[in-house]
Amino acid sequence: MSKIILGIESSCDETGAAILSRDGDKITILSNILSSSAELQSSFGGIFPEQAAREQLKLIIPIISQAMKKANVTKDSIDAIAVTQGPGLIGSLLIGVETAKTLSLVWQKPLIPINHLIAHFYPCWLQTPQPIFPFLGLLVSGGHTDLVVFKGHTKYDYLGGTRDDAAGECFDKCARLLDLPYPGGPQISKLGRDGNPNTYKLPVPMLGSKDFDFSFSGLKTSVANLVKNTPNINKSDLCASIEQTITKSLVTKALSAAKSQNLTTVILAGGVAANTTLRQTLEDSLKKEVPNSKLFIPPIELCTDNAVSTAANAFFTKPTKNPLEVEANPNLSLSH
Ligand code: KG4
Ligand code: ZN
16 A cells, blocks of 8 residues: 655755655655745845745745645545654745644545754665665754754664854855856856866864764854955856865765775765765765775756655654644754
């Protein structure tokens, strides 16, 4: 018997609904609807939370109904509702969580609250073969940069993370310094494609530290100083350099974590995992330095926020006992 889950995601500037089915081990996407107010946000140079939430309030019901129509399911065939509980913007999270609670009560369906940071890894369970525990998880998003050892679906140990800005945040802030629109990661990557990463030397943060922590705020400051002090800066070269520096920091720490924990399976996830330089460099370095390594990365289109990840994670997460008690939690993390 297959199981069908409706996933709802509204942690940041996107509104997503997806219907997934699971038959034995095989998980299939029946529909995946996503609307982002990124274009609107880019005119503000970043996310304007109030504006994002207003858009989501308008979109959430039409998007859920579109996802159900596309998947050709009615409420009767849905077995459970999954929703991003946090972390994220409180106004945005509330819209998804309160909508999911309402549907769960009215339709009498179990509600599965999902940690968005964990959900980022779960598009990998749509692949065959699926990842096998234990694995090292490197989560790189707009708000988080974490190294975590996953021992089971809901069992994990935190190894380290950023002490200040997240890698995605660093991409976004550097883009802003270069007058590039939000979100900055894809813009920097595009502009840097033909650039020379060695023209401008940027410090690779915390490369020599023995822990598994990161720091990206100093890099942003170095870029700000360079831009201020270099007339006619070559943006393409600088973008290549920013991308290479962030990649080096992430890959170096991930490799040393994998080695120190004797882990051969690694999953790279989160919005920044859409970066092709990072994907390729991690793959090449693991192949070279960790014997028998296996690297999983979600397909590029499922790295950034989406409801497929939320629903996929829900197949491995217990429903809540009391849906009415579920509350949006903007501070949910992997470190405690
Ligand atoms: O996971 P995500 O969609 O949202 C959060 O949960 O934060 O990540 C968004 C972040 C943004 O900082 C964006 O600039 C970055 O992911 N990003 C990228 C790329 N695509 C998205 N960074 C570098 N290269 C990309 N191709
Ligand atoms: Zn995310």
